[in-house]
Amino acid sequence: MTKFDEATQAIRVDETTYDVCLDPGYSIGGPLNGGYLMAVLLRAVVDASPHEHPVTTSAQFLRAPVPGPARVRLERIKAGRTAAMTRATLIQNDTSFIETLVTTATLGDVVPDWTDGPSAAMPPIERCVKLPDPKPESNMTLNAQMEMAFDPPTVAWLDGRPTGRPEARAYFRMAEPQDPDPYVLALAVDALPPVVFSAGARGWAPTVDLTWHLRALPAPGWLTLLGSGRMISDGWFDEEVEVWDSAGRLVAQCRQLARVGRG
Amino acid sequence: MTKFDEATQAIRVDETTYDVCLDPGYSIGGPLNGGYLMAVLLRAVVDASPHEHPVTTSAQFLRAPVPGPARVRLERIKAGRTAAMTRATLIQNDTSFIETLVTTATLGDVVPDWTDGPSAAMPPIERCVKLPDPKPESNMTLNAQMEMAFDPPTVAWLDGRPTGRPEARAYFRMAEPQDPDPYVLALAVDALPPVVFSAGARGWAPTVDLTWHLRALPAPGWLTLLGSGRMISDGWFDEEVEVWDSAGRLVAQCRQLARVGRG
Numbered sequence: 001m002t003k004f005d006e007a008t009q010a011i012r013v014d015e016t017t018y019d020v021c022l023d024p025g026y027s028i029g030g031p032l033n034g035g036y037l038m039a040v041l042l043r044a045v046v047d048a049s050p051h052e053h054p055v056t057t058s059a060q061f062l063r064a065p066v067p068g069p070a071r072v073r074l075e076r077i078k079a080g081r082t083a084a085m086t087r088a089t090l091i092q093n094d095t096s097f098i099e100t101l102v103t104t105a106t107l108g109d110v111v112p113d114w115t116d117g118p119s120a121a122m123p124p125i126e127r128c129v130k131l132p133d134p135k136p137e138s139n140m141t142l143n144a145q146m147e148m149a150f151d152p153p154t155v156a157w158l159d160g161r162p163t164g165r166p167e168a169r170a171y172f173r174m175a176e177p178q179d180p181d182p183y184v185l186a187l188a189v190d191a192l193p194p195v196v197f198s199a200g201a202r203g204w205a206p207t208v209d210l211t212w213h214l215r216a217l218p219a220p221g222w223l224t225l226l227g228s229g230r231m232i233s234d235g236w237f238d239e240e241v242e243v244w245d246s247a248g249r250l251v252a253q254c255r256q257l258a259r260v261g262r263g
Numbered sequence: 264m265t266k267f268d269e270a271t272q273a274i275r276v277d278e279t280t281y282d283v284c285l286d287p288g289y290s291i292g293g294p295l296n297g298g299y300l301m302a303v304l305l306r307a308v309v310d311a312s313p314h315e316h317p318v319t320t321s322a323q324f325l326r327a328p329v330p331g332p333a334r335v336r337l338e339r340i341k342a343g344r345t346a347a348m349t350r351a352t353l354i355q356n357d358t359s360f361i362e363t364l365v366t367t368a369t370l371g372d373v374v375p376d377w378t379d380g381p382s383a384a385m386p387p388i389e390r391c392v393k394l395p396d397p398k399p400e401s402n403m404t405l406n407a408q409m410e411m412a413f414d415p416p417t418v419a420w421l422d423g424r425p426t427g428r429p430e431a432r433a434y435f436r437m438a439e440p441q442d443p444d445p446y447v448l449a450l451a452v453d454a455l456p457p458v459v460f461s462a463g464a465r466g467w468a469p470t471v472d473l474t475w476h477l478r479a480l481p482a483p484g485w486l487t488l489l490g491s492g493r494m495i496s497d498g499w500f501d502e503e504v505e506v507w508d509s510a511g512r513l514v515a516q517c518r519q520l521a522r523v524g525r526g
Contacts (some may be wrong), residue, residue: 058321
């Protein structure tokens with residue numbers, strides 16, 4: 001069991017309740033990463049489902065939970081032959097922190113009937129760059145869990161040269177060797193810096209709604225994360241993330257609506 | 264009050280319950296159109312919210328309700344200063360038919376800080392085509408509520424000449440003159456024929472999850488619906504719909520994950 005598997009464990013209490021322990025190692029400067037929290041919720045949902053894979057997850061982020069014990073409360077909405085639907089809520093101190101609607105199903109290992117190519121081209125990994133290690137006092141513990149290699153222009157905002165459009169692209173894998181699975185993908189779809197940083201914005205960009213679809217089970221190896229956005233307006237922005245696996249297959253699609261930070 | 268306003272009315276019973284009457288005029292050959300049902304749900308959500316606009320709606324479609332009386336049950340999840348979150352469920356005969364998580368907020372009339380262009384070009388409306396009227400026995404009553412003018416190649420599947428990729432593009436307005444508003448947009452994001460028809464598939468394509476974001480209040484006039492998809496695999500497909508208004512602004516973004524019909 002990897003550290004990530006351990007940090008996302010959900011222990012069954014009864015049919016509708018799971019105990020979890022939120023790990024301080026997934027902090028993004030105070031709040032815990034939303035993708036990590038989704039992975040925790042999905043462990044409980046899949047354990048209680050007749051199906052193996054979380055094919056769609058819609059999450060609304062209400063508040064930022066703190067590391068430590070928490071619960072996942074499940075409500076089975078529909079259990080069909082092809083798909084089951086569950087409402088899952090992350091609860092800490094009797095308060096709801098994340099509300100999700102999840103559809104589980106079982107994906108086969110098939111060749112797609114039709115697929116488009118990636119939405120953007122990536123340079124080879126040896127031409128990509130790592131971000132500098134965060135300062136210890138920043139409490140960005142998440143960075144140590146993952147290895148990311150960025151398409152250089154999309155992180156030039158770090159040197160004061162944003163590209164002027166919302167974008168972020170990187171190769172991604174877990175720091176502790178682990179083949180990607182749906183829970184790693186839950187982390188991956190929310191692992192990029194907010195795409196608005198590249199458009200010149202700063203500050204914590206709280207997600208309001210994040211919906212992602214698991215499209216195929218990822219092959220071992222690096223994942224490619226392609227992040228973009230269509231509009232920044234009135235304090236809101238959309239962030240679109242496509243995840244491709246090492247075999248060149250689209251394995252996840254994600255869109256969030258988030259608030260622009262007050263940098 | 265237009266026929267559409269009437270057909271989507273939600274009458275407050277108490278804080279968490281609204282009576283609605285599902286109109287047979289929005290049928291797509293038996294089932295009622297999902298966009299129409301979302302509009303009904305959103306009427307109740309917004310009426311009970313401190314905010315005016317449904318900025319994000321995530322809907323999971325469990326079963327197909329029939330025309331006639333139904334209820335919307337609300338659960339207020341969080342009421343913040345910027346945004347409020349509500350769970351809304353469509354209920355008929357004590358059974359849940361649609362589960363939604365909705366964020367409401369109040370959008371201003373502002374110029375976007377940054378916006379991309381449309382994802383596809385449309386020919387002028389006079390070069391677009393209407394679909395033939397459905398046969399009366401098909402019970403496709405929805406078509407009479409809307410006027411749509413399609414980009415010709417994206418409906419060539421009707422003549423046995425699908426383009427081979429998932430796509431559908433059309434100008435859209437209500438048949439009864441009405442300025443577009445968030446409820447009309449709820450209808451619009453689910454108004455195109457399934458994009459997989461253009462890739463050669465047939466048959467009813469049931470939506471599993473539909474998430475859409477209201478990005479701006481639409482200007483009066485025609486809307487432009489740009490539909491596409493990234494992958495068809497293992498019986499699942501994604502459908503992406505962008506809605507642009509007559510002033511050239513991106514007003515809604517929608518993605519659904521749906522099942523390919525067994526045509």
